[in-house]
Amino acid sequence: MTKILTGGPLPNIPWEDKPASVVNAPVWRFSGNPVIDRNPVKGVARIFNSAVAPFEDGFVAVLRGEQVNGIPHIYMGYSRDAIHWKIDENKIPFVDEEGKPFMPGYAYDPRLVKVEDTYYIMWCTDFYGAAIGLARTKDFKTFVRMENPFIPFNRNAVLFPRKVNGKYLMLSRPSDSGHTPFGDIFLSESPDMIYWGRHRHVMSRGLEWWQSLKVGGGAAPIETDEGWLLFYHGVSGTCNGYVYSIGGAILDIDQPSIVKYRCENFLLTPEAPYEERGFVANVCFPCATLQDTETGRIAIYYGAADSVVGLAFTEVNEVVSYIKDHSKLTDTDTEIGIR
Numbered sequence: 001m002t003k004i005l006t007g008g009p010l011p012n013i014p015w016e017d018k019p020a021s022v023v024n025a026p027v028w029r030f031s032g033n034p035v036i037d038r039n040p041v042k043g044v045a046r047i048f049n050s051a052v053a054p055f056e057d058g059f060v061a062v063l064r065g066e067q068v069n070g071i072p073h074i075y076m077g078y079s080r081d082a083i084h085w086k087i088d089e090n091k092i093p094f095v096d097e098e099g100k101p102f103m104p105g106y107a108y109d110p111r112l113v114k115v116e117d118t119y120y121i122m123w124c125t126d127f128y129g130a131a132i133g134l135a136r137t138k139d140f141k142t143f144v145r146m147e148n149p150f151i152p153f154n155r156n157a158v159l160f161p162r163k164v165n166g167k168y169l170m171l172s173r174p175s176d177s178g179h180t181p182f183g184d185i186f187l188s189e190s191p192d193m194i195y196w197g198r199h200r201h202v203m204s205r206g207l208e209w210w211q212s213l214k215v216g217g218g219a220a221p222i223e224t225d226e227g228w229l230l231f232y233h234g235v236s237g238t239c240n241g242y243v244y245s246i247g248g249a250i251l252d253i254d255q256p257s258i259v260k261y262r263c264e265n266f267l268l269t270p271e272a273p274y275e276e277r278g279f280v281a282n283v284c285f286p287c288a289t290l291q292d293t294e295t296g297r298i299a300i301y302y303g304a305a306d307s308v309v310g311l312a313f314t315e316v317n318e319v320v321s322y323i324k325d326h327s328k329l330t331d332t333d334t335e336i337g338i339r
């Protein structure tokens with residue numbers, strides 16, 4: 001039996017049992033999807049690729065909100081049950097280290113990861129080109145922007161939820177300025193969340209068609225006794241455009257640039273009407289999970305069709321067994337990742 005090792009009990013995690021009709025994957029959708037629908041709050045037309053975390057006796061979310069002028073920014077959400085969200089209609093008021101307003105020109109695809117006593121927000125920011133923005137908060141009232149960790153172009157930054165060998169670790173996906181038709185996941189480490197280096201390659205696009213164009217980190221890796229469980233996105237280029245599916249891999253616990261298992265099958269692919277139809281059709285884009293160490297339950301939050309937020313469920317033992325049973329590694333997966 002695989003166990004989740006860190007994060008602690010989360011008895012109020014949202015949950016629904018697996019329906020008997022789900023036979024092709026170890027991940028199933030919440031019957032009440034989408035959990036955040038279009039026009040959720042004044043001035044925001046769509047909320048999608050967004051991240052959640054437990055906070056105090058409820059939950060918080062950093063939400064990718066596409067304003068009615070089309071420019072994305074990050075908004076706060078608050079919830080008692082991680083299903084029904086109260087959304088702040090003001091953007092997150094980022095400040096610099098001196099406390100002066102320091103707003104990004106745009107901000108999208110946020111992740112939210114707690115390391116020790118601090119919550120970090122990573123997003124795609126305007127840094128003379130798309131790059132990674134970073135901020136910290138302890139109370140979700142003051143949000144201090146930190147140095148941008150990497151030069152452009154880069155997206156899909158995902159911090160690990162604890163230091164490994166005394167260092168902070170962050171996944172990212174170097175890219176170009178457009179709708180990047182390539183992309184591998186890399187790992188970088190830092191002693192202080194300011195200086196990043198010792199970059200390692202983690203995984204390239206896969207051999208399988210659903211992830212044959214590019215891959216990118218998704219939710220913060222979950223520590224299990226089999227390794228770091230990573231939900232990521234894999235993209236296929238079809239004659240009608242890109243299709244984003246959710247994939248699963250398990251990274252070595254002490255050297256996470258080594259992929260131990262990588263599932264050849266997608267775990268979730270656009271099938272529901274709110275995933276197949278929307279502002280950008282055929283997108284399932286995972287950004288966060290909640291997990292309960294007691295039961296092994298995992299709730300996955302993903303953007304659907306760049307329009308709404310979806311919620312899906314799995315259980316750690318079931319998903320890890322499925323990934324191991326269907327693992328197909330490439331040569332670069334098993335390398336330490338430096339040349």
Ligand code: BMA
Pocket residue numbers: 049108109179180244280283285303306
């Ligand atoms: C990517 C990002 C995501 C988006 C996806 C599909 O490049 O911009 O925010 O969900 O494309 O449009």
